[in-house]
Amino acid sequence: MEKLSVEIWDLMVSNLPPPFASYAAVSRAWQKIFEIKTFSSIHMRNDELEKLDAIFADPRRRALLRNLKYTVELPNISKKRFKKFQGRREGAANNMAYTRAVYVLFERLQAWGEPSSHGISLEITAKAPIDSYIPSSPNNHYGDPAWQWRNMNCWITFDPTAVGPQSLPTVSCVHTLDARDGRQLHPSFVAIYANALPSLRKMWWDFYPPGRRLLSLRRDVRTSLANALLHASFDSLAFLDIYWEDSEPLNQTFPLGDLLEPGSEIDLLSMGVRRISQLPKLQHLILRGCHILSSAAFSLSPTGDKPDNSPLWPSLTTLRMELSATTPDGRWYFTGDPDSAEPTQERMEDLSESECDYNSSDSDKSHFCPDIAWEKLDGDKPMCSFRHQIDPDTFNTFFLAMVRSVRHMPRIRQLEFDMGNMGTDCQVSAKYLAPGEKINWGGDGVTRAFYEEHQMQSRWYIDLARRYDIDLDWKVPLEIKRELIESTSGGDCVLVQKRGNRLEI
Numbered sequence: 001m002e003k004l005s006v007e008i009w010d011l012m013v014s015n016l017p018p019p020f021a022s023y024a025a026v027s028r029a030w031q032k033i034f035e036i037k038t039f040s041s042i043h044m045r046n047d048e049l050e051k052l053d054a055i056f057a058d059p060r061r062r063a064l065l066r067n068l069k070y071t072v073e074l075p076n077i078s079k080k081r082f083k084k085f086q087g088r089r090e091g092a093a094n095n096m097a098y099t100r101a102v103y104v105l106f107e108r109l110q111a112w113g114e115p116s117s118h119g120i121s122l123e124i125t126a127k128a129p130i131d132s133y134i135p136s137s138p139n140n141h142y143g144d145p146a147w148q149w150r151n152m153n154c155w156i157t158f159d160p161t162a163v164g165p166q167s168l169p170t171v172s173c174v175h176t177l178d179a180r181d182g183r184q185l186h187p188s189f190v191a192i193y194a195n196a197l198p199s200l201r202k203m204w205w206d207f208y209p210p211g212r213r214l215l216s217l218r219r220d221v222r223t224s225l226a227n228a229l230l231h232a233s234f235d236s237l238a239f240l241d242i243y244w245e246d247s248e249p250l251n252q253t254f255p256l257g258d259l260l261e262p263g264s265e266i267d268l269l270s271m272g273v274r275r276i277s278q279l280p281k282l283q284h285l286i287l288r289g290c291h292i293l294s295s296a297a298f299s300l301s302p303t304g305d306k307p308d309n310s311p312l313w314p315s316l317t318t319l320r321m322e323l324s325a326t327t328p329d330g331r332w333y334f335t336g337d338p339d340s341a342e343p344t345q346e347r348m349e350d351l352s353e354s355e356c357d358y359n360s361s362d363s364d365k366s367h368f369c370p371d372i373a374w375e376k377l378d379g380d381k382p383m384c385s386f387r388h389q390i391d392p393d394t395f396n397t398f399f400l401a402m403v404r405s406v407r408h409m410p411r412i413r414q415l416e417f418d419m420g421n422m423g424t425d426c427q428v429s430a431k432y433l434a435p436g437e438k439i440n441w442g443g444d445g446v447t448r449a450f451y452e453e454h455q456m457q458s459r460w461y462i463d464l465a466r467r468y469d470i471d472l473d474w475k476v477p478l479e480i481k482r483e484l485i486e487s488t489s490g491g492d493c494v495l496v497q498k499r500g501n502r503l504e505i
Helices: 006-014 018-026 028-038 046-055 088-110 189-196 215-231 268-277 371-377 392-408 445-453 478-486
Strands: 041-045 067-073 120-127 174-178 202-207 239-245 284-291 318-323 414-419 428-433 459-464 494-498 501-503
Touching: 041 046, 046 067, 046 088, 067 088, 088 120, 189 202, 189 215, 215 268, 268 284, 392 414, 392 428, 392 478, 445 459, 445 494, 445 501, 478 494
Parallel strands: 041 067, 067 120, 120 174, 174 202, 202 239, 239 284, 284 318, 318 414, 459 494
Antiparallel strands: 414 428, 428 459, 494 501
16 A cells, blocks of 8 residues: 555545545544645634644645635724724734734745745735624715725735834745735735745735825825836746726716826836736736726837847737726827717715714714715716717827737737726727637627637737717727738738627728
C-alpha cells in the first residue's frame, strides 16, 4: 500500500462508501490523503490566527493549502449607533482594526517562503458583527433609513499608525487575491496589496465611487485608483477584474464636472488602464460596471510600437470594457436636442430631513437618507433623455483609438466594448474576435449568419442603438473604416448593425 502514489490514494478515498471513509479519516495510514482534502480550503477570522499557526506548522501541510478565506472582524457598535451614518471615530477604528488584522496575517504568510506550484488563493472580507442586524425603522421621511447606506462613501483605508512606519510584509505564496466582499476598501489598497504580493497573478476588485454631488471626493477616489494602476508593482499579474459603478446621470442636461486633476489635460485613470493593459504578463483585463475613460487608454507612441519594435500590448488576449457614455473631462460621447426630451412626471417636492441629531449615539431615532435631494444633486432628477445620437467630436476619437490599438495586440483573442450600459438610452457595443474564436451569441439571423460565415477569420461586429425606439445614425468615418478593415480579414469581416439590419460602411 505504501508504494501507491498520492493520486491513487486520493481516488480510493473519494470512492469509499461512508462507513469505510470514516476509518480512512482516523487511520494513520490514510492521514496524508485525508489532509489533502481537509486542509486545501480554510476559512478563519483574524482572532483565530493561532489556529493557523498550529495547523500549518508543518511545511508539508502548508503546501496543501490552496484557498484561504480570511474575515477581518471590525469593531462592533451599538444598535442605536447602527441607525446613524458612520462617523469619523468609527471609521478610524475600522481602519486600524483592518490594517492590524491584515498585517499579522501577512507576517505569518511571509514566513512560509516561496510559493508552491499552485500558490494560495486569498479572499479577504471585512465586516462587523452588527452588519447582519436589521432594525425596525419605519420609513416616514420619504427616504431609506440610514442603516441601509450608513457606510456609503466610507472606505476602509490603510492606517500606518497601526503597524508603525513599515508597510505590509512581503508575501510570496499568494497567487490570487479577491477583495470584493464585505465593507468597501479604498482604491489605494490595489497598490498596497500588489506591492506586498510579488507573485500575484489574479486580482478581483469592486468599487462604488461617490455620487456627482461630491465632485472633489469623486476625483480623489478615482485618482487613487489611477495612481495604483500607474505606479504599483504587478510583476506577475496575468488577470485583473475591476468593477467600477459610475453611471451617467438620468438628467442629461446635468453639468457633469471635470474629473481630471487640476491643471492636467490627460486623464490619469485612462493612462493607468493603458499601463496595466501593456504589462508583459497581463493576459486578461476585465473592466465591469461603468468606467469613465478617454482615448488615452489606447494611445500609441509616435512610432506605433516600442523603440525595439516589440508590440505595445505584448500579452493581452482578452479585453472587456463596460464604459460610461461620459468623458473624464465632463463631456458626453452622445448628443441630441434637449427640446426633444419627453417631459416626466416625478415627485420633486422639497422633503424635510430627519430631525435626529446626526452626531448623537444615544437617540433611538434613525437617520434617513434625503433621497430626492441627493438625486437632484447627483443629476438623476428630473429625468431628461435626449442624447440619442453619436457625438463625432468625442466618440469617433475614442473609437478610432480603440480599433487602431488592436493591430498592436498580437495575441488578442477577444475585445468587447459596451458604452452606455447604465444611465443612457443610446448604447453602442462592439466586439473583435480572432480567427476561430467563439462566443455564445443569441442574436438575430443576420448576426448569427455573419459569425458562422466568418468564424475562421478575424472580425468586427458593431451594434448601434439596442433600443428599437432610438433612431441612432452613424456614418463610419473613413479613417475608422480603414482601421476596421486592416485589423480584420477584409471588409466582409466587418458587420455594422442597427435594429437587425446590416449597414454599409
